[in-house]
Amino acid sequence: MAxxxxxxxxxxxxxxxxALDGLDLEVxxxxxxxxxxxxxxxxxxxxxxxxGLLRPDSGEVRLLDGDPWLDAVELHRRIAYVPGDVSLxxxxxxxxxxxxxxxLRGDVDTRKRDELIEQFELDPRKKSRxxxxxxxxxxxxxxxxxxxxxxxxxxxxxxxLDPLMExxxxxxVLEAARxxxxxxxxxxxxxxxxxxxxxxxxxxxxxVVRTGALADLRSSxxxxxxxxxxxxxxxxxxxxGVGTLTRDETRxxxxxxxxxxDEALSLIAxxxxxxxxxxxxTLTELFLREFETEPxxxxxEL
Amino acid sequence: xxxxxxxxxxxxxxxxxTGTRNLLRFAVRRDRLRAPLWFVGxxxxxxxxxxxxxxxxxxxxxxxxxxxxxVDNPAVQALTGPGYGLDDPTQGSVVLNEMGMFTFIAIALLxxxxxxxxxxxxxxTDRAELVRAAPVGRHASLAAxxxxxxxxxTVVSLGxxxxxxxxxLDPAGSxxxGLACAGVxxxxxxxxxxxxxxxxxxxxxxxxxxxVLAVMFVVRALGDVSGNWLVWLxxxxxxxxxxxxxxxxxxxxxPLLVTGGALTIVALVLSRRRDLGAGILQQRPGPAEASPRLxxxxxxxxxxxxxxxxxxxxxxxxxxxxxGVVAKQADTLLENQAVADVIGGSGAASPSDSFxxxxxxxAGLVAAGFTISAVLRLRSEEVAGRAEPTLANAVSxxxxxxxxxxxxSAGTVLVLVSAGLTAGIGYAIGVGDAAEVLPLVGAVLxxxxxxxxxxxxxxxxxxLAPRWASLAWVGVALGGVVALLGATLDLPxxxxxxxxxxxxxxxxxxxxxxxPLLVLAAVAGVLVWIGVRGFGRRDIN
Numbered sequence: 001m002a003x004x005x006x007x008x009x010x011x012x013x014x015x016x017x018x019a020l021d022g023l024d025l026e027v028x029x030x031x032x033x034x035x036x037x038x039x040x041x042x043x044x045x046x047x048x049x050x051x052g053l054l055r056p057d058s059g060e061v062r063l064l065d066g067d068p069w070l071d072a073v074e075l076h077r078r079i080a081y082v083p084g085d086v087s088l089x090x091x092x093x094x095x096x097x098x099x100x101x102x103x104l105r106g107d108v109d110t111r112k113r114d115e116l117i118e119q120f121e122l123d124p125r126k127k128s129r130x131x132x133x134x135x136x137x138x139x140x141x142x143x144x145x146x147x148x149x150x151x152x153x154x155x156x157x158x159x160x161l162d163p164l165m166e167x168x169x170x171x172x173v174l175e176a177a178r179x180x181x182x183x184x185x186x187x188x189x190x191x192x193x194x195x196x197x198x199x200x201x202x203x204x205x206x207x208v209v210r211t212g213a214l215a216d217l218r219s220s221x222x223x224x225x226x227x228x229x230x231x232x233x234x235x236x237x238x239x240x241g242v243g244t245l246t247r248d249e250t251r252x253x254x255x256x257x258x259x260x261x262d263e264a265l266s267l268i269a270x271x272x273x274x275x276x277x278x279x280x281x282t283l284t285e286l287f288l289r290e291f292e293t294e295p296x297x298x299x300x301e302l
Numbered sequence: 303x304x305x306x307x308x309x310x311x312x313x314x315x316x317x318x319x320t321g322t323r324n325l326l327r328f329a330v331r332r333d334r335l336r337a338p339l340w341f342v343g344x345x346x347x348x349x350x351x352x353x354x355x356x357x358x359x360x361x362x363x364x365x366x367x368x369x370x371x372x373v374d375n376p377a378v379q380a381l382t383g384p385g386y387g388l389d390d391p392t393q394g395s396v397v398l399n400e401m402g403m404f405t406f407i408a409i410a411l412l413x414x415x416x417x418x419x420x421x422x423x424x425x426x427t428d429r430a431e432l433v434r435a436a437p438v439g440r441h442a443s444l445a446a447x448x449x450x451x452x453x454x455x456t457v458v459s460l461g462x463x464x465x466x467x468x469x470x471l472d473p474a475g476s477x478x479x480g481l482a483c484a485g486v487x488x489x490x491x492x493x494x495x496x497x498x499x500x501x502x503x504x505x506x507x508x509x510x511x512x513x514v515l516a517v518m519f520v521v522r523a524l525g526d527v528s529g530n531w532l533v534w535l536x537x538x539x540x541x542x543x544x545x546x547x548x549x550x551x552x553x554x555x556x557p558l559l560v561t562g563g564a565l566t567i568v569a570l571v572l573s574r575r576r577d578l579g580a581g582i583l584q585q586r587p588g589p590a591e592a593s594p595r596l597x598x599x600x601x602x603x604x605x606x607x608x609x610x611x612x613x614x615x616x617x618x619x620x621x622x623x624x625x626g627v628v629a630k631q632a633d634t635l636l637e638n639q640a641v642a643d644v645i646g647g648s649g650a651a652s653p654s655d656s657f658x659x660x661x662x663x664x665a666g667l668v669a670a671g672f673t674i675s676a677v678l679r680l681r682s683e684e685v686a687g688r689a690e691p692t693l694a695n696a697v698s699x700x701x702x703x704x705x706x707x708x709x710x711s712a713g714t715v716l717v718l719v720s721a722g723l724t725a726g727i728g729y730a731i732g733v734g735d736a737a738e739v740l741p742l743v744g745a746v747l748x749x750x751x752x753x754x755x756x757x758x759x760x761x762x763x764x765x766l767a768p769r770w771a772s773l774a775w776v777g778v779a780l781g782g783v784v785a786l787l788g789a790t791l792d793l794p795x796x797x798x799x800x801x802x803x804x805x806x807x808x809x810x811x812x813x814x815x816x817x818p819l820l821v822l823a824a825v826a827g828v829l830v831w832i833g834v835r836g837f838g839r840r841d842i843n
Binding site: 093 | 502503589590592593596597598599602605686687688691692693694695696697698699840841842
């Protein structure tokens with residue numbers, strides 16, 4: 001599969017801060033890639049490097065088979081970008097700004113633009129000074145989604161949007177994905193990432209600490225199982241990957257790692273299941289597990 | 303029951319000022335660098351000039367020779383005032399005739415820039431919301447800004463008094479001038495406060511209060527030239543009316559303080575009629591689609607700078623038409639070194655030509671203010687994060703930066719041509735000869751080359767050392783000091799050579815010479831090249 005974004009061992013420092021500390025990131029063409037990490041981990045620095053706004057100190061950055069620093073203008077014709085914090089010219093209207101950006105890229109689709117403006121319920125006649133944060137965000141979203149760019153780079157694009165607008169945004173991103181476009185989505189809204197993304201990368205302290213398909217990442221985390229059986233379950237704790245058991249008279253609760261699920265459930269079944277509920281690991285748990293520990297410990301785990 | 307209500311009303315009213323003390327401390331902290339710079343700038347230039355005047359004019363004869371020139375000379379009156387005390391000149395009255403009006407203007411600028419920085423400019427950011435959400439009253443930021451600015455202008459004014467006292471000038475006059483300066487400061491604190499309530503953007507508030515200052519200057523100048531009551535319509539007229547070193551009239555401090563206080567109260571009342579972040583002037587809805595012309599960074603830069611270009615061109619045009627009218631009077635000037643220093647002409651030229659050359663130079667200095675602020679928009683666009691989406695689009699850095707520079711440069715030329723054209727028309731009307739118009743337009747065009755060098759300097763700083771971009775103002779300040787005070791201060795030539803204005807032939811007092819203009823243009827070209835290279839290699843903020 002072709003790669004849309006390839007970053008290898010990229011380092012970017014600001015004074016004594018290492019914002020990117022040997023970062024590796026790969027995004028395949030046509031996938032929706034989630035980019036997750038705590039505040040200050042280096043997500044925006046990564047994106048600004050990909051846009052050629054920052055010059056990496058070392059490492060290799062390829063974007064759509066070009067060099068984002070040297071081929072900025074040509075690459076940007078094929079990219080649409082939504083920043084997390086949208087700042088607009090206060091005395092221009094939202095409509096004017098959307099048109100301006102579309103014309104800079106040279107691809108103007110007024111039908112799509114109008115449709116998006118209506119869907120997002122944006123008043124394009126208002127001076128942008130009077131827009132709320134959510135409305136400023138909509139201006140950037142309409143600009144990006146109305147374009148025919150083959151790569152969408154979205155840096156926390158839904159901050160400030162209400163849940164209804166968020167859903168519209170998600171539908172639009174899925175539509176873009178169906179059209180074969182590539183999306184890099186940096187987000188804190190884990191539900192959004194779960195719904196949209198094929199693969200995710202987790203970044204921490206300037207390095208990607210985990211990357212892979214969501215399903216794979218899930219299997220490395222535990223599922224919590226609560227079960228009632230006819231007979232008392234014995235021998236479950238001996239299976240590798242099974243966590244601490246909590247029992248009361250009839251029920252047993254346990255966290256089971258993905259790879260141990262099959263063995264554990266077979267064993268449980270042999271004791272005669274009367275009721276069973278299980279909860280798959282959420283991205284939130286994944287996120288918390290990955291990032292709750294100290295950074296240096298996380299390094300050890302690698 | 304009613305006592306409780308009354309108590310609550312009082313508590314509420316006082317509550318509007320809650321937090322003023324903390325905001326005041328915060329304002330002092332934010333200005334910990336600016337405030338000393340203002341002090342050193344204003345008091346330093348004043349002290350240096352006063353010192354050299356005191357050294358230059360010692361004997362009654364020397365003083366009398368200065369006075370013969372300045373008295374009854376409309377050109378001098380227009381620029382510096384009626385020359386109180388020059389009928390029996392002392393060192394003090396000569397110093398003030400040289401520096402008094404410029405110092406009033408400097409203090410007024412200090413007051414309005416500082417007030418707006420801490421009120422409207424703050425409100426434009428998201429910070430104001432955080433502050434107001436804290437237990438901070440509605441009037442606290444206005445009160446803190448006013449108190450802080452009043453303190454700052456008072457300290458600078460006292461510095462001026464101390465400076466004059468140490469130069470050995472008469473104590474009563476020194477105190478009178480210092481207090482008049484503080485009074486001017488108070489008036490413009492009030493003006494800026496009102497402007498900050500009406501306008502919804504800091505830039506507009508500064509422009510509006512600056513326009514008030516310009517109008518006040520012109521009204522006073524017209525009054526002084528024609529010797530009539532118009533002077534009393536202008537706070538600058540009141541301030542000079544204290545007659546420092548010339549039988550002081552202390553009571554003029556009363557209208558200055560009352561006006562400043564009254565305007566600030568008006569601002570307080572206005573602030574209760576509007577929402578946080580909004581101005582009194584309401585926004586109208588705009589077009590839902592961009593005009594077909596808005597399709598390049600150049601057109602956007604033009605759109606963003608349009609209002610300010612028109613404003614500056616109109617403002618200079620209004621003031622300079624009057625300068626042109628006054629120029630005719632300059633022919634009454636005699637040959638006197640001191641006035642020649644003020645006017646900056648060479649011995650050979652006619653006084654009116656020297657005066658015209660001076661107003662061309664002053665137009666250049668004022669236009670440089672526009673140029674620097676226009677070029678530095680690049681930096682403010684970058685810092686505000688508005689450069690990013692454009693540069694993340696199919697626009698090269700070079701195109702984006704040069705677009706803004708091109709609009710700034712064209713705007714500079716336009717602003718200067720407006721000044722030259724109107725001054726030329728004013729002068730032509732004065733002497734009754736339409737042929738006088740074009741030479742002045744030529745003169746401002748030559749002058750524009752020097753101004754563009756300063757713009758290119760700002761551009762180079764933006765490209766190479768963006769954090770230090772505002773140091774570009776130092777170039778303008780140096781140009782101003784060299785041009786207006788270079789002779790009085792007896793600055794060495796190598797320092798003067800740093801000012802691009804120094805190299806422009808002083809048209810129409812001197813003959814035209816293309817060589818220095820070409821050299822200046824080349825310097826500007828190199829600076830622009832440096833700026834483009836630097837910007838192409840650095841990180842975007």
